[in-house]
Structures are given as C-alpha cells and as structure tokens.
Amino acid sequence: MVKICCIGAGYVGGPTMAVIALKCPSIEVVVVDISASRIAAWNSDQLPIYEPGLDDVVKQCRGKNLFFSTNVEVHVAEADIIFVSVNTPTKTRGLGAGKAADLTYWESAARMIADVSRSDKIVVEKSTVPVKTAEAIEKILTHNSKGVNYQILSNPEFLAEGTAIQDLFTPDRVLIGGRETPEGSRAVQTLKDVYAHWVPEDRILTTNLWSAELSKLAANAFLAQRISSVNAISALCEATGANVSEVAFAVGKDSRIGPKFLNASVGFGGSCFQKDILNLVYICECNGLPEVANYWRQVIKINDYQKSRFVNRVVSSMFNTVSGKKIAVLGFAFKKDTGDTRETPAIDVCKGLLGDKASISIYDPQVTEEQIRRDLAMNKFDWDHPAHLQPTSPAAVKQVSVTWDAYAAAKGAHGVCILTEWDEFRELDYQRIYDNMQKPAFVFDGRNVVDAEKLRAIGFIVYSIGKPL
Numbered sequence: 037m038v039k040i041c042c043i044g045a046g047y048v049g050g051p052t053m054a055v056i057a058l059k060c061p062s063i064e065v066v067v068v069d070i071s072a073s074r075i076a077a078w079n080s081d082q083l084p085i086y087e088p089g090l091d092d093v094v095k096q097c098r099g100k101n102l103f104f105s106t107n108v109e110v111h112v113a114e115a116d117i118i119f120v121s122v123n124t125p126t127k128t129r130g131l132g133a134g135k136a137a138d139l140t141y142w143e144s145a146a147r148m149i150a151d152v153s154r155s156d157k158i159v160v161e162k163s164t165v166p167v168k169t170a171e172a173i174e175k176i177l178t179h180n181s182k183g184v185n186y187q188i189l190s191n192p193e194f195l196a197e198g199t200a201i202q203d204l205f206t207p208d209r210v211l212i213g214g215r216e217t218p219e220g221s222r223a224v225q226t227l228k229d230v231y232a233h234w235v236p237e238d239r240i241l242t243t244n245l246w247s248a249e250l251s252k253l254a255a256n257a258f259l260a261q262r263i264s265s266v267n268a269i270s271a272l273c274e275a276t277g278a279n280v281s282e283v284a285f286a287v288g289k290d291s292r293i294g295p296k297f298l299n300a301s302v303g304f305g306g307s308c309f310q311k312d313i314l315n316l317v318y319i320c321e322c323n324g325l326p327e328v329a330n331y332w333r334q335v336i337k338i339n340d341y342q343k344s345r346f347v348n349r350v351v352s353s354m355f356n357t358v359s360g361k362k363i364a365v366l367g368f369a370f371k372k373d374t375g376d377t378r379e380t381p382a383i384d385v386c387k388g389l390l391g392d393k394a395s396i397s398i399y400d401p402q403v404t405e406e407q408i409r410r411d412l413a414m415n416k417f418d419w420d421h422p423a424h425l426q427p428t429s430p431a432a433v434k435q436v437s438v439t440w441d442a443y444a445a446a447k448g449a450h451g452v453c454i455l456t457e458w459d460e461f462r463e464l465d466y467q468r469i470y471d472n473m474q475k476p477a478f479v480f481d482g483r484n485v486v487d488a489e490k491l492r493a494i495g496f497i498v499y500s501i502g503k504p505l
C-alpha cells in the first residue's frame with residue numbers, strides 16, 4: 037500500500053487529501069499539522085473550513101484510509117510520498133518584506149523531513165512557492181540526508197475556495213513538474229499514477245520543475261489581471277454611462293477572450309492573488325526585469341484603487357460624511373461559499389469607513405464575530421500567519437457590531453454595503469429592509485447582485501459597480 041502524508045491541514049491540504057483518499061481506496065492518506073486545534077476539528081463533526089461537499093467526502097473515508105494527526109514526525113517517516121501544503125505568506129520583515137514569499141514554514145517542514153526520514157521519499161511541493169524553491173528544498177534535504185534519496189516534485193494546486201471539491205473531482209488540469217532524470221521521471225510517474233485513479237490522462241501535464249512552479253504564479257496573475265481589467269473598465273463605465281455587465285458580456289463573447297472571470301467587483305480578495313503577484317513582482321525584480329515587475333504590480337494597484345474608489349463613493353454619496361452614521365455591511369468573506377476572510381476586500385472597506393468614523397454592523401452567514409474582530413485589528417499581511425503562530429491582538433473595534441441576520445444589520449442604518457455575493461443577498465426582503473432604515477436609504481452593491489431597478493422602485497438610492505446611476 038502506497039502511503040501518503042500531507043504536511044499542512046489547511047484549505048488546500050485538507051480537501052485535496054480527502055479527495056485523493058476517496059478516489060484511491062488502496063492508498064493510506066494521513067494529513068498532519070502542528071495546530072492541535074485544527075487537527076481536532078478535522079476529526080470532529082465541525083470541520084475547520086466551510087466548503088460545499090467537503091463534509092460528505094471526509095465522512096466517507098475518515099478512519100478508513102484518511103487520517104488527521106498531530107503526530108507529524110511518525111507519519112512523515114512512514115510515508116512514501118510527502119505533500120507539503122503549508123502556508124507561504126508574504127514576508128513581513130527583512131529582505132523582500134511586503135513582496136517576497138516567507139518560506140519559514142516550508143523550510144522547517146523540509147528540515148523535519150530530513151531529520152526523521154529513514155527511507156526514500158518523494159517530496160511534493162503543493163504550496164505555491166517562488167520559482168527555484170525546489171532547488172533550495174533539494175539542498176536542505178540532500179545536505180542533511182542520512183543515506184536517503186529524495187525526489188522533489190512540483191504539483192501546484194489550482195482549486196478555488198467555495199468550489200474546491202468540484203475543482204478537485206474534475207480539474208481542468210493537474211500539473212506535475214520533476215527533474216529530467218530517470219529517477220525524476222519515475223517519481224513523476226508515481227504521482228501521475230495517483231491522479232490517474234480519477235483524472236483523464238490527457239489532463240495530467242508533466243513539465244520541468246521550474247515551468248510547474250512558474251505556471252502556478254502565472255495562472256493566478258492572469259486570473260487576477262482579468263478582474264483588474266474589468267474593474268478598470270468599470271470606473272470608465274461609471275464616468276460615461278456604459279454598463280460594465282453589457283461591456284463584459286460583449287467582450288467575453290469573443291472566443292479568444294471567453295466569458296469567465298469578468299465580473300466587476302469591489303475588488304478581488306483571497307489568500308493568494310495578491311500574495312502570488314507580489315511574489316512574481318519580487319522574482320522579476322531579482323532577475324533584473326523591472327518593466328515586467330511594474331506590469332504585474334499594476335494589477336494590484338488597480339485592485340487597491342477599486343476598493344478605495346468604493347469607499348469614496350459611499351462617503352461622497354452620503355453627503356461627504358459617514359461620521360456617526362450606521363452602515364450595514366452584508367458579507368465579509370472574500371467570496372461566497374467560504375468562511376475564509378483572508379485579504380477580503382471587506383477588511384479594507386470596513387477600515388475605510390471606520391476611518392471616517394462610521395459605525396458598522398456586519399453580517400456574514402459563515403464568518404464568526406471573533407474572526408471579523410481579529411481581521412479588523414490585524415496589520416496588513418498578518419492574516420496569512422496562522423493565529424496560533426502569532427501573538428493575538430484581537431483588540432475590540434468599538435464602532436463595529438456583528439449580527440447573525442441581514443435585517444438586524446440594516447435596522448436603523450443609513451446605508452447598506454454588499455461586499456460578498458452570497459446567494460441569500462439576492463433573495464432578501466428589501467422592502468422590509470427599506471422600511472427599517474434611515475432615509476434617504478442607500479445601497480452600495482459591491483458585487484452587482486441586486487436588481488437595482490427593483491430597489492429604486494422601493495425608494496433606495498442604489499450604486500452598483502460600473503453601472504449608470
């Protein structure tokens with residue numbers, strides 16, 4: 037029986053390994069983590085992450101061929117294939133701070149692998165890492181090897197949160213990069229055999245190590261670039277009377293462009309787009325390519341512009357001040373169908389409104405009050421350093437309240453900001469909301485989810501992204 041161990045039981049490690057276990061009953065999969073609370077949650081009925089379909093997959097294989105453990109060293113020592121899926125946040129201090137990837141967690145995982153291994157291992161980079169990380173990992177492993185042979189593979193993950201299980205069941209592609217040596221090819225084949233249990237062979241791409249590492253950063257940069265492109269156009273739509281939905285539809289009809297990922301929004305969030313583009317920018321700078329670095333940096337600048345443009349719109353529409361006014365924030369997660377708040381645009385928008393002394397009342401169906409308060413108290417880039425690895429600073433934000441209902445959030449409010457596209461926000465009783473708000477009652481739709489005309493008929497003043505007023 038092939039044994040797999042995955043280091044890191046997070047948004048990637050957990051779902052990815054659960055699906056491998058489900059699709060490969062002959063493989064034993066153990067997911068390990070240094071966070072005892074996270075592992076306890078994976079072993080309970082309340083999984084640590086909300087992801088549609090995940091509960092079902094975990095229930096089917098947990099205790100059979102899928103295990104979650106804090107016994108990191110034992111399971112690493114026993115495994116044939118070790119996936120490393122630890123977090124790779126942006127560095128907060130030192131060389132490359134604010135841009136470069138912080139590989140501390142990765143390096144400590146690699147050193148631990150070298151310490152405890154007594155048999156040959158295939159070590160798989162699942163985390164998103166800078167190009168050439170495999171070379172660094174190889175050095176750590178081989179210089180500390182006790183006669184053990186290591187093969188390093190790059191197998192970046194392309195799942196998106198909220199659709200992780202579907203993405204893992206039917207991936208557009210699985211990418212495996214390895215050394216172009218006989219041993220490297222054998223390792224690639226071993227990993228390919230795992231995925232071949234359910235992924236059609238023509239969707240399993242094999243490349244050299246550096247192409248695989250770079251493809252992951254490039255894919256995220258291309259995806260984020262589409263959003264910044266449509267968001268940039270949304271500003272021009274607002275200035276000219278064009279409608280960004282109509283423009284995006286017309287543009288996306290060109291089969292060379294395609295319709296996906298062209299939804300204008302308050303800005304993209306999530307743990308990876310910004311982090312990975314900053315990482316790409318840093319790699320370009322280190323390789324003497326400032327023009328290329330500046331090109332990609334612009335994708336982030338437009339995203340920041342879009343978020344501050346939204347805050348400015350709220351404040352300027354409400355007679356240039358929100359001081360002392362209650363504003364309801366509907367949605368705090370960075371997208372629907374997840375409870376993840378890492379780099380959510382809601383943090384910047386709420387901080388912007390708080391900066392103008394608004395009092396805000398937040399509702400999100402999946403995000404806890406504790407998480408919201410921690411996010412609003414955190415400094416930039418702290419979000420991807422897990423809470424158990426950093427000093428806690430959940431200083432109470434006094435002007436913030438958190439409710440478990442959209443109606444309670446909007447009661448007595450001057451304005452409503454929709455910041456996540458949860459389906460339930462399309463179905464709300466907006467007449468009831470209007471009746472309980474201060475007048476004039478404003479709706480600022482940062483996700484273009486409401487029917488603006490219907491709301492205007494009720495009496496709301498509605499601002500949508502990239503649409504005529």
Ligand code: NAD
Pocket residue numbers: 043044045046047048049068069070071074108121122123124141142144145162163164165193194195196197307308422
């Ligand atoms: P995460 O923070 O949810 O999980 C990482 C886990 O690793 C944490 O639970 C942490 O406790 C654990 N960890 C850290 N150091 C450890 C060590 N030395 N030993 C054992 N456990 C350790 O992160 P994530 O969202 O799962 O992302 C992991 C990687 O995958 C990142 O590089 C990210 O860029 C990449 N990625 C993420 C997504 C996504 O949707 N979240 C998608 C594709 C790729």
Ligand code: UGA
Pocket residue numbers: 164193194195196197198256259263296297298299300301302303304305306307308309370371372
């Ligand atoms: C993204 C990529 O889609 C995944 O392929 C990748 O594996 C992952 O990053 C990663 O490396 O972490 P994720 O961040 O989970 O996945 O979610 P997305 O669906 O990409 O959404 C990211 C952000 O962009 C969200 O805030 C979303 O609301 C926003 N978005 C997305 C838009 O504003 N407009 C769109 O048209 C699409």
